[in-house]
Amino acid sequence: MVRITLPDNSVREFEATTTTGAEVAASIGAGLAKAAVAIEVNGVAQDLSEPIADNAKVNIATAKTELGLDTLRHTLAAQVLALAVKELFPAAKLAIGPTIDTGCYYDIEFPTALSSDDLPKLEERMRDIIKTGRAVVRELWEPEQLITHFEATGDSYKSLIIAEAVEKGQTIGGKVSAYRQIGSSVAGKEFIDLCRGPHAPSLDKITLAFTLTNLAGAYWKGDSQNQQLTRIYCVAFASQKELDAYLTMREEAEKRDHRKLGRELELFHLQEEAPGQPFWHPKGWSIFLELEAYIRQNLRRYNYREVNTPKLVSKGLYEQSGHWQNYREDLFLTCDDVMQPIVEPAAHEKAQATTLGSMAKGIDSLGIYSLKPMNCPCHVQVFRQGTKSYRDLPLRMSEFGMCMRNEAHGALHGLLRVTSLTQDDAHIFCTPEQMESEIIALCNLIDEVYEPLGFKDYSVKLATRPEKRVGDDSLWDAAEKALADACAKIGIPLTLAPGDGAFYGPKLEYHLKDAIGRTWQCGTVQVDFNLPIRMGALYTNEAGERVPCVMIHRAILGTLERFIGILIEQYEGKFPTWLAPVQAMVIPITDAQNDYAEQVRQTLMDAPITTATGGLRVEVDTASERMQKKILFAQQKKIPYMLVVGKKEAEDGTVAIRLRDGTDLGAKPLAWLLDRLKTEVLTRADTPTTSAQAA
């Protein structure tokens, strides 16, 4: 007899000791039996066909549950998409087909390139396969036999996975599970897929709404040294409604793409002569300046001192720091004259073309310089001027330094990944004893900076020692512990990112989510015991000894370029007044009010309101258009305040105020408006709303 506890804590008894999930579901009701796709037994997912242990707590999964949806997506990938590919492209080699939070994908090696034109055909075949409603049965195989099977079908990647599972001891009593689709046929054999499961017991359970969206390249096991496979993405949801909602969401996300808005709002542009380097237009640059000022104001509260250091620095400094050894490929190198031949042209003919530009790296005899890829080595040089004692620490050195990185070409992406980047960078030189309180202060500062910008939800990862690193492991132990302890102390939940640390130290990574749900690393806090030793950042301790300090590398916004890109998407271009490139647009109703409109603009521009650009940013729309059109235009430019001036306002010395969201505040004296703008700008209020009307 088997006793089974249901989610409502009721207990049912079954005679047979081999009672399965399917039987439990059937005992509850025919509807549930039909909808069931898998079952959770004591928190572990298993097939409906497997027997359930005595005294188990179970939860039956349907398309409406997380596990059920995941199981159906999994079956869709492994039994439907995979089979469709095998039927249409017999020579294709299946690799892996996991689920993701919007559906699933399958990585496959194709002998000839698949094109996106093939997707509709594949999708149609998938629907045909589902219509057969064939049963999918779990089987346990001897690893060698299953490998033999996959060698015969050409799916050598499956063999590799089996071999690895055996090696790692991830087997079920020495066997591996596979799923057979009863009645299917590929090259005369029933289709079998290696899988841990669970799977839906039959294809007619797959009631998902799905569509194949796109193709992409992806490396086998995520390693760029390996074979590149073709990844087929499939979005799949429990209902057509959810699928439509997801597709609509993607379209909406496209509308707030910072590259599109950046052009429409005249913030910046990119062109091929300067890949990855934004040309900032006046309106975009004003955002840049405001953010910089915002950060400066915050740093002041935490006693930072700002510096500025050279852009073009000899490679020697980077050899000392270790960046040369780790990032040489990504440095922009130059010397006094790259076109000057290195070898005497007369020596031999080929030498004519042999310039530094062509021979480039590894030539020590010439003074080779690198555009600085980061600020830390330069900051150490500032620190080293003069003798420092423990009384000088902690020393917090900040810089908005522009760095250049020759990023992999495929990595560039609008403002989110650029070649020339401006970090809100700083290095804290401190003693080991000060380290923890400095990290805690930093975590607080970061939160205080993010919060007013609307980023309340972010995740923090602890990136630990990578394989390629410098320094003793004992130092790494201490550094990783310092970060973990500090976070524990102030209650920041951490997830681990093993091996993702910098070559000189572990780091906390702050990840923010953008409008399309992609996450971007922005803030970072890195504890470094190694560069101070390598580069001689020493201080005299209380005992009079010269010892290396601890260096904490940190950035809050990360790079201003990336952060502005994220902000554009976050706000959909509707910046709060303090950040808005144009804060108010004066709209004269007829030409007769142009002079008054200009007076209004001048009054606002001259108002004693401090902004990063020296005062309020106001424009006048004197186009020979109807007022309605000018309002529409200002709205399209997402300008927070529209100040309509007609004959009446000109006579009364007022402006008729209309907000970006359509709210009409009516005619108000200029002094009233100035008061309101001043409050809004100085407090960096989120956005102009009617609720602020009391101001």
Add this chain to the structure above:
RNA sequence: GCUGCUGUAGCUCAGUGGUAGAGCGCGUCAUUGGUAAUGACGAGGUCGGCAGUUCAAUCCUGCCCAGCAGCACCA
């Protein structure tokens, strides 16, 4: 860097082996309008770059550059 795709007017895009089109935007003129698009006319393109095939290339082929969707990378 890798896989697939794209590059035609300021923007969005159509099109053809015989040197190009639309809508919006832009300019001029008329209109002087009270809170989401006034009308007429006009200008604007080495069809990403370099080679090749051809009597002829924006179109076909190759190479390069840039961009897009991912992957890898991200000090």
